[in-house]
Amino acid sequence: xxxxxxxxxxxxxxxxxxxxxxxxxxxxxxxxxxxxxxxxxxxxxxxxxxxxxxxxxxxxxxxxxxxxxxxxxxxxxxxxxxxxxxxxxx
Amino acid sequence: xxxxxxxxxxxxxxxxxxxxxxxxxxxxxxxxxxxxxxxxxxxxxxxxxxxxxxxxxxxxxxxxxxxxxxxxxxxxxxxxxxxxxxxxxxxxxxxxxxxxxxxxxxxxxxxxxxxxxxxxxxxxxxxxxxxxxxxxxxxxxxxxxxxxxxxxxxxxxxxxxxxxxxxxxxxxxxxxxxxxxxxxxxxxxxxxxxxxxxxxxxxxxxxxxxxxxxxxxxxxxxxxxxxxxxxxxxxxxxxxxxxxxxxxxxxxxxxxxxxxxxxxxxxxxxxxxxxxxxxxxxxxxxxxxxxxxxxxxxxxxxxxxxxxxxxxxxxxxxxxxxxxxxxxxxxxxxxxxxxxxxxxxxxxxxxxxxxxxxxxxxxxxxxxxxxxxxxxxxxxxxxxxxxxxxxxxxxxxxxxxxxxxxxxxxxxxxxxxxxxxxxxxxxxxxxxxxxxxxxxxxxxxxxxxxxxxxxxxxx
Numbered sequence: 001x002x003x004x005x006x007x008x009x010x011x012x013x014x015x016x017x018x019x020x021x022x023x024x025x026x027x028x029x030x031x032x033x034x035x036x037x038x039x040x041x042x043x044x045x046x047x048x049x050x051x052x053x054x055x056x057x058x059x060x061x062x063x064x065x066x067x068x069x070x071x072x073x074x075x076x077x078x079x080x081x082x083x084x085x086x087x088x089x090x
Numbered sequence: 091x092x093x094x095x096x097x098x099x100x101x102x103x104x105x106x107x108x109x110x111x112x113x114x115x116x117x118x119x120x121x122x123x124x125x126x127x128x129x130x131x132x133x134x135x136x137x138x139x140x141x142x143x144x145x146x147x148x149x150x151x152x153x154x155x156x157x158x159x160x161x162x163x164x165x166x167x168x169x170x171x172x173x174x175x176x177x178x179x180x181x182x183x184x185x186x187x188x189x190x191x192x193x194x195x196x197x198x199x200x201x202x203x204x205x206x207x208x209x210x211x212x213x214x215x216x217x218x219x220x221x222x223x224x225x226x227x228x229x230x231x232x233x234x235x236x237x238x239x240x241x242x243x244x245x246x247x248x249x250x251x252x253x254x255x256x257x258x259x260x261x262x263x264x265x266x267x268x269x270x271x272x273x274x275x276x277x278x279x280x281x282x283x284x285x286x287x288x289x290x291x292x293x294x295x296x297x298x299x300x301x302x303x304x305x306x307x308x309x310x311x312x313x314x315x316x317x318x319x320x321x322x323x324x325x326x327x328x329x330x331x332x333x334x335x336x337x338x339x340x341x342x343x344x345x346x347x348x349x350x351x352x353x354x355x356x357x358x359x360x361x362x363x364x365x366x367x368x369x370x371x372x373x374x375x376x377x378x379x380x381x382x383x384x385x386x387x388x389x390x391x392x393x394x395x396x397x398x399x400x401x402x403x404x405x406x407x408x409x410x411x412x413x414x415x416x417x418x419x420x421x422x423x424x425x426x427x428x429x430x431x432x433x434x435x436x437x438x439x440x441x442x443x444x445x446x447x448x449x450x451x452x453x454x455x456x457x458x459x460x461x462x463x464x465x466x467x468x469x470x471x472x473x474x475x476x477x478x479x480x481x482x483x484x485x486x487x488x489x490x491x492x493x494x495x496x497x498x499x500x501x502x503x504x505x506x507x508x509x510x511x512x513x514x515x516x517x518x519x520x521x522x523x524x525x526x527x528x529x530x531x532x533x534x535x536x537x538x539x540x541x542x543x544x545x546x547x548x549x
Contacts, residue, residue: 019433036534040386044375
């Protein structure tokens with residue numbers, strides 16, 4: 001089980017969170033291929049990845065989590081400050 | 091004794107005495123109602139599987155090693171990346187159906203290491219979509235002769251599978267799948283709770299539980315096989331037919347010239363290839379990234395567990411989609427249980443314990459008899475999830491490079507058919523009729539094959 005340090009609540013267990021997947025922006029005007037990439041193409045990195053989680057059973061806030069998919073280590077948790085804040089590359 | 095007979099005899103002994111006789115399937119009431127649809131549909135849109143087994147003249151019966159362990163040659167007609175069940179099956183059918191034996195399977199670990207031995211061995215064909223049903227049904231038919239075909243008993247055991255429902259909506263959806271299956275010549279029945287209890291006596295059908303059983307769909311020809319034996323049988327047969335199975339050989343790059351693949355770079359040197367097939371399951375995107383194109387696959391852990399060994403108490407496979415648990419009993423006696431996949435991306439081959447806890451909670455409500463059982467082992471495999479929960483099989487943007495992935499949580503059952511159609515695709519350069527709909531560009535055209543409802547594990 002993962003333990004994620006919520007920016008508001010401190011270290012909490014994974015069942016209190018909901019996984020939000022990778023954040024990515026939508027392009028405003030696109031071809032079918034570009035829309036297919038937006039809708040279906042998700043990063044699948046082996047290593048560090050930027051994710052969003054929501055602490056649904058706690059403060060109900062969304063946060064950015066930098067996690068390693070090879071080790072399950074969590075390297076960083078920081079709040080989402082603005083709707084278009086997708087975080088810096090891992 | 092032929093393998094298939096051995097399997098059948100074993101099956102008879104699994105049914106617990108307390109289960110009593112099971113009514114012949116013909117006598118189980120199944121009314122199609124006002125629609126007046128025929129009970130038996132003869133239209134078959136899948137090919138007839140072979141009845142003549144190939145003779146494995148070079149395969150010894152009790153050898154020290156089941157397959158050769160060769161050094162990689164500089165060049166092959168076909169290189170298959172990934173030595174899981176689908177990779178082995180592809181190599182076997184390349185040799186068997188197409189006479190292409192100058193083939194290498196390169197595997198970064200060892201055979202019988204990854205998802206090939208991390209699955210829960212369920213075999214069935216009761217999918218919903220008209221693209222899926224023929225593919226999985228063809229696979230189920232191949233399973234029925236697979237042991238004879240490979241001259242290696244894979245313990246295929248068509249003991250039947252119940253898919254329980256726990257609400258009126260879920261029951262209606264399950265009946266819809268039953269109708270769809272019958273229209274495609276696939277056996278499917280609807281059982282009321284009392285019939286569920288008769289078919290599988292340990293299921294708790296009390297209405298006084300959180301998720302009472304509203305009935306179940308039954309595929310009587312569904313079942314299980316022994317996954318290790320499938321690895322051994324396929325590897326032995328492919329090796330005997332001339333396929334080089336190269337273990338400890340990780341692909342580190344592709345040699346692509348003018349938009350066509352000409353070989354692979356590996357930890358054991360460069361290997362030239364006329365055609366390359368990627369069968370990397372959870373590691374598919376690591377390969378396609380090296381080859382320079384994207385596929386909509388994400389990799390998640392899917393956990394399973396077994397109990398200690400018991401007498402046979404569970405005469406069939408039982409799934410519950412709503413409760414996210416499925417259970418069967420291995421021939422050896424362990425209760426084999428699977429759950430939902432974990433929610434986060436991972437390559438770590440382990441998952442989170444709270445999923446196991448919730449799957450055990452569901453299992454104990456459905457099968458109170460299991461409350462004294464213990465979890466003996468848990469593990470996870472990394473599954474390759476596609477957006478529509480259907481596989482991707484066919485060509486790629488790189489010429490002579492072909493892809494077979496996206497089987498997600500349900501690949502084991504498809505082992506024979508997946509290899510059959512992918513071998514056809516590799517041999518001819520064109521998809522087989524059965525895998526033609528499963529093309530990579532369906533995510534652009536919108537011709538998705540949505541099978542999210544077909545599995546237990548967020549399929």
